[in-house]
Amino acid sequence: MARKDHWYNKSKQEGYRTRASYKLKQLDRKEGLFGPGNTVVDLGAAPGGWLQVAAEEVGSEGTVIGVDFQRITDFDEEYDDWIETIRGDMTEEDTKEQVREAAGNEVDVVLSDMAPNMTGEYQLDHARSVHLARQAFETALDVLDTGGDFAVKVFEGKDLDRLREDIEAEFQYVRTTTPEASRDESSEVYLVAKHRLTAPVRPGDTIEVSIEDVGSEGDGIAKVEGFTLFVDGADEGETVEVEVTEVKPRFGFAEPL
Structure with missing residues (x-):
């Protein structure tokens, strides 16, 4: 059985909406993204597989907010009380304000598993993925609390190092990792940025x-x-x-x- 079939079948058996749920589980296990009672924002959250994982990890005292243009089907009672969905554009101030209101102005983790519509032209697909990752990064800077974490998907390519450098300037440290559940043929990696810095100084000043x-x-x-x-x-x-x-x-x- 191919590995991609393993994660697909596992998601169906365990009630997750997408095989990508296991990527987030593996990122959390490796990098410690979530804690009980955290507030989590998932950008480009449809169909909701990452929302399910985040809700499990933060528990009923936490809050999980999913943002997407697409409608996200309601969850069953197991998660419904602490998952909220917002239909809108993450780059627009009105959507960010809805996120702040839902989060109570304290966001601990921002996630993004967004990918562009694929053209098959590697450099173009890479550039589009970097653009989406930058949009998610800018949103994270707007809504994350001091010390918060950020995880974002991006395709490997020439602009990856520059993106990572820009993220490193705003967090205590950044790691590049590929979850086991990523497909063998995929060029995707995840940048996991830990501990948002809001200090007025930086090393070397x-x-x-x-x-x-x-x-x-x-x-x-x-x-x-x-x-x-x-x-x-x-x-x-x-x-x-x-x-x-x-x-x-x-x-x-x-x-x-």
């Missing part, structure tokens, strides 16, 4: 800061637009020029110059 306090580990504590920066060896009351060395979602580290 040089700035002048005032040390307001000293932490328990002896590092000076400075604030940059409300963001906490730990400065190695600095004392309270000092004003120092520093280079930012590491940025996490809610704090960062710097070294005096």
Whole structure:
């Protein structure tokens, strides 16, 4: 039995709407996308296989929101209470506002398994997939909470590295992975970006800061637009020029110059 038949048959046996459900299961197992009570937004969600997986993982205390031009058939009572669907264009502000309202302005994970209509021309299909991935990325930046995660499908090709670099600038780290359930002949990969950064600084920045306090580990504590920066060896009351060395979602580290 071919592997593609295995995942198709498995989805039918286990009640998933698409074989792609297993891709998301495998991404989550490898990268830890979901937690109980999370709010998840799935872009291009029809027919709803990824919504089913996300709903299982976040549980009844979570919220799962699917966005698509196409109508997504209602779910049975098992998931219905915590899956909401929005019919619209993810790039339009009205649709994003509906997402924010449904999510309560706190989104933990944004997903996109979108693919372009295939032409058979490899470079054109790659370019279109990158365009869709960028649209999903821009939406993720608009709606994701600090520390949130993003996973997006894209076809391999010349523009993949640039896309990954742009995503890396907005998250703590990014991994490229291919789930076992992807078809052998497919050129698809998934970029999984962890821990959305909303800090006003990035590694390599040089700035002048005032040390307001000293932490328990002896590092000076400075604030940059409300963001906490730990400065190695600095004392309270000092004003120092520093280079930012590491940025996490809610704090960062710097070294005096």
